[in-house]
Amino acid sequence: MSAQALNRDLYRTVYLIRRAEEAIKENYLDDEMKTPMHMSMGAEAIAAGVCQALDRHDPVLGTYRSHGLYLAKTGESDRFFAEMYGRDTGMAQGKAGSMHLSAPEEGLIGTSAIVASNIPVALGAAFSHKQRNTGRVTAVFFGDGAIDEGVFWESLNSASLMKLPVLFVCEDNGYAVHIPAEQRHGYSDIAEVVSRFDCGVHRSESTDAEVIYTLTRDALADMSATGRPQFLHLKYYRYLEHVGVFEDFKAGYRPRDAFEPWLERDPVKVQREKVVGLLGEEAVAALEAEIDQQVAKSLEFAKQSPFPARSAVVEDVLA
Amino acid sequence: MTTTRQITYREALSEAMAQEMRRDPSVFVYGIDVADHKRIFGSSNGLVEEFGDQRCFSTPLSEDAMTGFGLGAALTGMRPVHVHMRVDFMLLAMNQIVNMLSSHYYGSGGTTPVPMVIRAVVGRGWGQSFQHNKTLHSWLAHIPGLKVVTPSTPRDAKGMLVSAIRDDNPVIFIEHRWFYDAVGEVPEGDGAEPLNGCRVLRPGKDITIVATSWMTVEALQAADVLARRGITAEVIDARTIAPFDVSEVVTSVQKSGHCIVVDNDWVHCGFGAEVAAQVYDHCYGSLKSPVTRLGFVPAPCPCTRPLENAFYTGATEIIRCVEEKLGLDQSDLSGENFFSYENKFKGPF
Numbered sequence: 203m204s205a206q207a208l209n210r211d212l213y214r215t216v217y218l219i220r221r222a223e224e225a226i227k228e229n230y231l232d233d234e235m236k237t238p239m240h241m242s243m244g245a246e247a248i249a250a251g252v253c254q255a256l257d258r259h260d261p262v263l264g265t266y267r268s269h270g271l272y273l274a275k276t277g278e279s280d281r282f283f284a285e286m287y288g289r290d291t292g293m294a295q296g297k298a299g300s301m302h303l304s305a306p307e308e309g310l311i312g313t314s315a316i317v318a319s320n321i322p323v324a325l326g327a328a329f330s331h332k333q334r335n336t337g338r339v340t341a342v343f344f345g346d347g348a349i350d351e352g353v354f355w356e357s358l359n360s361a362s363l364m365k366l367p368v369l370f371v372c373e374d375n376g377y378a379v380h381i382p383a384e385q386r387h388g389y390s391d392i393a394e395v396v397s398r399f400d401c402g403v404h405r406s407e408s409t410d411a412e413v414i415y416t417l418t419r420d421a422l423a424d425m426s427a428t429g430r431p432q433f434l435h436l437k438y439y440r441y442l443e444h445v446g447v448f449e450d451f452k453a454g455y456r457p458r459d460a461f462e463p464w465l466e467r468d469p470v471k472v473q474r475e476k477v478v479g480l481l482g483e484e485a486v487a488a489l490e491a492e493i494d495q496q497v498a499k500s501l502e503f504a505k506q507s508p509f510p511a512r513s514a515v516v517e518d519v520l521a
Numbered sequence: 522m523t524t525t526r527q528i529t530y531r532e533a534l535s536e537a538m539a540q541e542m543r544r545d546p547s548v549f550v551y552g553i554d555v556a557d558h559k560r561i562f563g564s565s566n567g568l569v570e571e572f573g574d575q576r577c578f579s580t581p582l583s584e585d586a587m588t589g590f591g592l593g594a595a596l597t598g599m600r601p602v603h604v605h606m607r608v609d610f611m612l613l614a615m616n617q618i619v620n621m622l623s624s625h626y627y628g629s630g631g632t633t634p635v636p637m638v639i640r641a642v643v644g645r646g647w648g649q650s651f652q653h654n655k656t657l658h659s660w661l662a663h664i665p666g667l668k669v670v671t672p673s674t675p676r677d678a679k680g681m682l683v684s685a686i687r688d689d690n691p692v693i694f695i696e697h698r699w700f701y702d703a704v705g706e707v708p709e710g711d712g713a714e715p716l717n718g719c720r721v722l723r724p725g726k727d728i729t730i731v732a733t734s735w736m737t738v739e740a741l742q743a744a745d746v747l748a749r750r751g752i753t754a755e756v757i758d759a760r761t762i763a764p765f766d767v768s769e770v771v772t773s774v775q776k777s778g779h780c781i782v783v784d785n786d787w788v789h790c791g792f793g794a795e796v797a798a799q800v801y802d803h804c805y806g807s808l809k810s811p812v813t814r815l816g817f818v819p820a821p822c823p824c825t826r827p828l829e830n831a832f833y834t835g836a837t838e839i840i841r842c843v844e845e846k847l848g849l850d851q852s853d854l855s856g857e858n859f860f861s862y863e864n865k866f867k868g869p870f
């Protein structure tokens with residue numbers, strides 16, 4: 203893939219995620235999206251870079267903070283917004299909402315609002331693909347809070363032991379809700395600890411989607427050469443409050459100063475500058491206009507869509 | 522005479538813990554986010570300030586380990602209060618709760634009790650959906666060795682938490698989040714309430730409505746509407762799910778001859794079935810209609826509002842059920858404005 207095409211794709215994804223979440227911010231106060239929003243803002247480069255490096259149909263799993271992951275995986279926003287608005291045309295008829303997005307046909311096989319609970323699920327998916335020799339890699343996204351949980355360590359151990367094709371993607375924003383990692387971790391460097399397992403480790407603090415992409419490719423190369431699972435430790439800054447659409451510096455648990463350097467290398471800005479250099483301002487503006495229009499249309503589609511019929515509440519409980 | 526004043530449910534919870542922490546240095550409060558600036562929706566306000574970070578602290582996201590930790594502390598002289606922002610997160614600790622805490626005293630031949638409280642919050646509304654809305658009191662009440670309570674008034678929130686902390690057994694203390702803003706009379710002093718028995722919230726003679734947790738509010742609203750038609754419903758807050766004492770319910774049903782159990786939970790294999798069975802045992806001859814159970818629709822809780830509304834039962838369903846039992850026409854409820862969580866619930870009850 204040419205550098206132009208790659209970076210254009212990456213920009214399309216980071217811009218789509220940002221634009222979609224800005225649309226959520228703009229409309230949330232209308233009170234029509236009745237679902238708790240855990241925003242991806244600030245983390246766009248991770249979902250974009252990792253998903254770009256994976257095969258389109260490789261299974262991925264995520265958390266309640268998966269707007270970015272869903273949009274990176276699917277590129278679509280109609281069913282995304284319809285789900286936020288709780289409509290029948292949403293990806294789960296409004297039954298899932300923001301915290302439980304999925305798109306199995308595109309590989310996003312599940313997201314969970316119980317911290318760390320999808321990490322072992324990734325092991326099973328990886329095992330299934332390994333057994334069937336499909337060559338697929340399973341990626342699971344989780345925060346630095348998830349690594350507090352025992353199931354993370356059980357899964358890391360088992361994946362290392364069983365040599366499962368799992369890509370652990372730790373999106374580290376330094377906080378679990380409001381509690382900083384230093385108050386939760388009895389070690390200072392997770393990547394160093396994980397490296398003691400039979401697992402490849404890669405780390406980055408970059409907000410450049412291309413850097414994340416390249417890092418992921420390296421991890422996948424290690425995986426195919428050695429059969430080992432891989433752990434990506436990726437730092438980012440969560441722009442907004444833990445849940446909700448506002449900034450929360452006033453709460454006092456993290457200083458605004460810490461935000462500034464991250465904002466200077468905002469993932470959308472970084473990628474934009476790069477693609478302007480590669481493709482020119484005009485082409486980038488055209489791409490943005492196209493995505494703006496996609497999001498505007500999706501919002502309209504969502505708002506016009508009907509709610510599910512009352513009877514749907516008991517449908518699909520059992521297969 | 523003890524003086525009372527009006528405080529909120531959340532203040533009652535903080536007050537109970539502070540009071541017991543003052544009284545007994547072995548009491549401590551811990552859990553994920555307990556000591557951050559939001560303090561579990563304000564229900565653990567003031568504790569860090571007064572007692573310091575050794576007696577009120579946030580933990581890593583490690584529910585399972587932190588429950589075992591509580592057990593260890595309880596076995597060696599402490600009285601831990603472990604807090605979970607949702608009942609659903611407590612599920613990660615089920616091994617400790619069900620295999621370890623519940624049976625420890627029994628397995629020690631009655632030598633080592635487990636004085637531990639686990640507070641867990643029930644979520645509802647605003648698209649909480651299926652991983653943030655569970656109640657599970659029936660599930661837990663099934664396990665011998667655990668006490669399970671679901672206080673529904675500020676007075677019980679304080680008094681039952683005080684007693685739970687003093688109790689020598691593991692007590693699962695289930696709080697519905699919608700109660701937090703409810704205001705009610707709470708005694709200023711000790712205020713301990715027993716961890717057994719129901720509470721009659723509203724006397725009546727025509728029908729008995731046994732309700733748990735938030736469903737008490739729905740039942741009281743239904744009773745208001747029914748009262749305008751001259752029907753008096755006796756509303757009983759089950760409040761202690763385990764051990765459950767049915768005697769107040771029996772007295773009421775013997776008088777009314779009709780019983781509805783409105784559970785803030787799924788119906789199948791639930792608390793309502795237990796109450797119904799016990800009512801049949803004791804009131805077989807005086808029943809004029811079969812015991813009816815109401816509760817959540819048998820599905821995971823959906824996110825979208827119209828389906829969420831369909832998922833939960835409430836005052837309307839209770840009224841319809843009473844009308845059917847008493848052979849009355851359906852009253853027009855179109856003008857009724859039952860509680861919606863868009864308006865914070867204010868009480869008093």
Ligand SMILES: Cc1ncc(C[n+]2csc(CCOP(=O)(O)OP(=O)(O)O)c2C)c(N)n1
Binds near residue numbers: 606
């Ligand atoms: C098992 C469990 N415990 C607690 C919670 C409450 N909770 C929701 S998100 C969260 C913090 C998670 O932090 P992290 O994994 O770093 O992810 P982030 O929110 O930063 O993306 C907590 C404690 C939960 N959802 N599940």
